[in-house]
Structures are given as structure tokens and as C-alpha cells.
Amino acid sequence: xxxxxxxxxxxxxxxxxxxxxxxxxxxxxxxxxxxxxxxxxxxxxxxxxxxxxxxxxxxxxxxxxxxxxxxxxxxxxxxxxxxxxxxxxxxxxxxxxxxxxxxxxxxxxxxxxxxxxxxxxxxxxxxxxxxxxxxxxxxxxxxxxxxxxxxxxxxxxxxxxxxxxxxxxxxxxxxxxxxxxxxxxxxxxxxxxxxxxxxxxxxxxxxxxxxxxxxxxxxxxxxxxxxxxxxxxxxxxxxxxx
Amino acid sequence: xxxxxxxxxxxxxxxxxxxxxxxxxxxxxxxxxxxxxxxxxxxxxxxxxxxxxxxxxxxxxxxxxxxxxxxxxxxxxxxxxxxxxxxxxxxxxxxxxxxxxxxxxxxxxxxxxxxxxxxxxxxxxxxxxxxxxxxxxxxxxxxxxxxxxxxxxxxxxxxxxxxxxxxxxxxxxxxxxxxxxxxxxxxxxxxxxxxxxxxxxxxxxxxxxxxxxxxxxxxxxxxxxxxxxxxxxxxxxxxxxxxxxxxxxxxx
Numbered sequence: 109x110x111x112x113x114x115x116x117x118x119x120x121x122x123x124x125x126x127x128x129x130x131x132x133x134x135x136x137x138x139x140x141x142x143x144x145x146x147x148x149x150x151x152x153x154x155x156x157x158x159x160x161x162x163x164x165x166x167x168x169x170x171x172x173x174x175x176x177x178x179x180x181x182x183x184x185x186x187x188x189x190x191x192x193x194x195x196x197x198x199x200x201x202x203x204x205x206x207x208x209x210x211x212x213x214x215x216x217x218x219x220x221x222x223x224x225x226x227x228x229x230x231x232x233x234x235x236x237x238x239x240x241x242x243x244x245x246x247x248x249x250x251x252x253x254x255x256x257x258x259x260x261x262x263x264x265x266x267x268x269x270x271x272x273x274x275x276x277x278x279x280x281x282x283x284x285x286x287x288x289x290x291x292x293x294x295x296x297x298x299x300x301x302x303x304x305x306x307x308x309x310x311x312x313x314x315x316x317x318x319x320x321x322x323x324x325x326x327x328x329x330x331x332x333x334x335x336x337x338x339x340x341x342x343x344x345x346x347x348x349x350x
Numbered sequence: 351x352x353x354x355x356x357x358x359x360x361x362x363x364x365x366x367x368x369x370x371x372x373x374x375x376x377x378x379x380x381x382x383x384x385x386x387x388x389x390x391x392x393x394x395x396x397x398x399x400x401x402x403x404x405x406x407x408x409x410x411x412x413x414x415x416x417x418x419x420x421x422x423x424x425x426x427x428x429x430x431x432x433x434x435x436x437x438x439x440x441x442x443x444x445x446x447x448x449x450x451x452x453x454x455x456x457x458x459x460x461x462x463x464x465x466x467x468x469x470x471x472x473x474x475x476x477x478x479x480x481x482x483x484x485x486x487x488x489x490x491x492x493x494x495x496x497x498x499x500x501x502x503x504x505x506x507x508x509x510x511x512x513x514x515x516x517x518x519x520x521x522x523x524x525x526x527x528x529x530x531x532x533x534x535x536x537x538x539x540x541x542x543x544x545x546x547x548x549x550x551x552x553x554x555x556x557x558x559x560x561x562x563x564x565x566x567x568x569x570x571x572x573x574x575x576x577x578x579x580x581x582x583x584x585x586x587x588x589x590x591x592x593x594x595x596x597x598x599x600x601x602x
Binding site for chain 1: 369405407428430431433435437440441442443444445454455457458459460468505509
């Protein structure tokens with residue numbers, strides 16, 4: 109269990125610096141990823157709806173399109189794609205940044221200035237990752253819905269109202285709860301792994317790519333393991349309810 | 351009056367480990383430093399370890415390091431902000447500009463002295479280290495080495511510490527700019543700040559320090575005592591150099 113209190117600033121000055129680092133990290137992790145999440149979401153939604161509509165048209169189940177979009181996009185693809193983008197863009201950056209900071213004696217300088225590394229460096233990054241991955245997943249879902257509507261309209265007209273209605277009817281409170289839990293915990297897990305790898309460097313600059321590589325592999329493992337774990341819990345819970 | 355009350359650092363044969371190495375008991379550092387005193391260590395390795403132990407960044411296995419005149423502050427959570435460390439050449443945060451680098455400790459600890467807040471203290475430290483304003487908004491990788499070193503020095507004193515530890519202060523300074531460094535260190539003395547510096551630039555150290563650590567005799571000696579042992583040639587040279595630094599310092 110992480111002693112989370114260590115990551116929370118106490119004084120006014122500490123809180124200001126926490127906020128400053130948090131905003132900077134959020135800018136890099138979330139704001140700069142918006143276009144990428146949008147493009148990925150549109151293409152994913154387009155592809156899912158295009159294929160689903162084609163398949164469903166043979167069995168006359170066009171009303172199930174919303175359910176398929178919710179299952180594929182909201183439950184599975186959004187958390188997975190967001191975690192992959194987070195690993196590729198930010199976990200690598202954080203691991204290599206922290207490792208380089210160690211080589212450049214920046215961490216030592218912070219310690220000498222009695223600046224709590226957990227509060228100043230790690231806490232804001234963890235919080236930024238947790239919120240950013242959730243926002244990235246939301247972007248992906250919205251872009252995915254837009255893409256899915258275009259995909260649904262590729263073969264024949266599918267009214268927008270009917271499409272949105274079908275999605276909203278398929279979206280259960282449990283979907284929202286698991287979506288939040290999945291994205292935030294995966295984001296935290298990925299950044300914790302990245303931070304641990306970055307801070308594990310000892311002295312030599314040649315270790316920087318090694319710890320970055322390790323961060324990517326470990327973060328991928330954690331992300332996929334958590335994804336499977338949450339999906340398993342979700343379907344078990346659904347199964348028990350039925 | 352009890353003279354020990356004036357002592358700001360009391361070092362007695364410390365040995366211990368910090369993350370960059372181990373200080374062995376053989377070095378036998380035994381000395382006391384008073385406010386405003388400038389003490390030089392004429393080698394870098396062991397004194398670097400000693401500085402880390404003074405800063406509480408390591409674990410003492412034997413010996414003691416006490417701060418008699420700061421004992422009343424000991425219970426304070428931020429006791430160690432009474433110490434400033436200027437590292438050799440690294441340590442500036444690469445994602446912050448010069449101003450932010452110096453400002454960081456003052457802002458983080460929310461240092462206020464009278465009407466001076468973190469911003470004013472930062473500007474004061476930057477001006478005292480003679481860092482031109484056109485560099486303030488640049489990141490460390492866009493500035494000359496000498497400005498980097500000045501920034502490291504400015505950051506070490508921005509929180510107005512009682513003791514400042516300088517690792518190789520002359521490193522990255524051009525020869526003709528040494529009077530500015532001389533002036534800066536003397537300024538710390540006028541502010542009653544104890545200064546401990548380690549350097550391999552022996553002439554500069556002998557010119558500015560009040561006392562130096564003699565590793566051979568394992569004693570803290572006054573510069574005059576040290577020069578007496580070295581001979582008259584050294585004495586003459588250091589006297590001339592000191593005059594030169596003082597004169598140039600006045601002219602700058």
C-alpha cells in the first residue's frame with residue numbers, strides 16, 4: 109500500500125509548486141494528446157460501426173449497434189488505447205526525465221534544498237496521469253461515437269437520434285463506474301511503474317535508455333493485467349446479477 | 351562569554367556514508383566554524399562527502415556533526431534550510447529557467463524576511479551573483495557555463511542560510527571573472543554566513559579563506575599559519591593575488 113499522505117503537500121508554498129508541476133504535466137500528458145486521441149477514436153469508432161452494421165444488417169439487428177459501440181468502445185477500447193498512448197507518450201518521458209534528473213544531480217539538488225521529492229516531483233505527476241488518462245479516454249469515446257456514426261451511415265442512412273438513443277440505452281451505471289475505475293487505476297499504475305523505473309537509476313547516463321525500456325515493458329504488463337482484471341470483475345458482476 | 355555558543359558547525363571525526371561515497375574515519379576532520387568565517391578545503395573528494403554529511407544527506411557511523419548555535423532550531427521541520435549547497439556544475443533543473451531555478455526553494459519554503467518575499471529574495475540573489483537580466487528567462491541549456499555556475503551560487507543563498515557549502519566555486523569561472531566570485535563570497539561573510547568551500551584552486555582558496563583544512567596535519571589552520579609552512583614565495587604570491595582580487599573587485 110502506498111503511503112499516499114507523503115505525496116500530499118502541506119504548506120502554501122508546497123501546494124503552489126505542486127499545482128505548477130501538476131498543470132505542466134497535465135499539459136504534456138493530456139492537452140498534447142487530444143489530437144491523437146481524437147484521430148484514434150474516430151478511426152476506431154468508424155471501424156467498429158462499419159463492421160458491426162454490416163454484420164447486423166444480415167440478421168436484422170440494427171438496434172444493437174449502440175450496445176456494440178458501448179461494449180467495444182467504452183468498456184474495452186477506450187481504457188486500452190488511452191493506456192497505450194499514455195505509455196508511449198508520457199510514461200517513457202517521465203521515466204527518462206527522472207533518470208536524467210538523477211544523472212544531472214537534480215534530484216540531489218532538490219534533496220539538498222529540502223524539497224520533498226515525493227511532493228514536488230512524483231505526487232503531481234501521479235495525479236496528472238490519473239486525471240489525464242481519464243480525460244483521454246473520454247476524448248476517445250466522444251471521437252469514437254462520431255466515427256461510429258459515420259461508420260453506421262456508410263452503407264445506408266442511420267438517423268443520429270436513433271443512434272444516440274441506442275447508445276444511451278445501452279450505457280448502464282456500472283459501465284460508467286468501471287470506466288472511471290479502470291482508467292484512473294491503470295493511469296496510476298502506469299505512472300507508478302514509470303516513476304519507479306526512472307528513480308531506480310544509479311549514476312551512469314547509459315542506464316537512461318535501459319530504465320526507460322524497463323518502464324515501457326513493465327507499464328504494458330501492468331496496463332494489460334489491470335485491463336483483464338477489471339473486465340473479469342465486470343463480467344463476473346454482470347453474470348452474478350443475471 | 352562561552353565561545354562555543356558562537357560555533358555554528360562543530361565537526362568531530364565524522365565517518366559515514368552518503369549516496370555518492372563514503373567518508374572514512376582516517377580523514378579525521380576536526381574543526382569548528384563560526385558565523386562569517388570562510389573555511390577552505392584544498393581537495394575535493396573527502397570534503398564533498400563531508401558536505402553531504404553536514405547537510406544530513408548521509409548516515410554517520412562514527413563521530414559527530416553538531417550545530418551549537420542552531421540548536422534552538424533543531425526541532426524545526428525545516429532545520430536544513432539553514433544550509434545552502436552550491437554543487438560543482440550540475441544540479442540546475444533543466445525544465446525551469448534561471449529565475450525559476452533560483453526562485454524554487456524560496457517559493458517552496460515560502461521564505462519571507464521582513465517585507466522581502468520569495469520574489470524579492472530571488473531578484474536580490476540573482477543581482478548579487480551578477481546574472482544579467484536577459485538570462486533570467488532562459489533555461490540552463492541556453493546559457494553560458496559561467497552563468498550556470500552563478501545561478502547555482504545564487505540558488506544556494508536565496509533562502510538566506512546560516513551556512514553555505516560551495517563545491518569548487520571557481521569551476522566554470524573565467525580567470526578574469528574571479529574577482530566577482532571573490533566579492534560574492536566576501537558578501538556572504540558580511541551577512542554573517544559561514545562559508546565552507548572545497549576547491550583545487552589553491553591560490554584562490556588561500557586568498558579568500560580565513561582558515562584552511564590542512565590534510566597533512568589534520569588541523570584547521572589560519573591561512574597565515576598555512577603560508578608560513580609553505581614559505582615566503584607562497585606568502586608573497588598569495589598577498590599579491592589577494593590585493594589583485596580586492597582591487598579588481600572594487601573596480602567591478
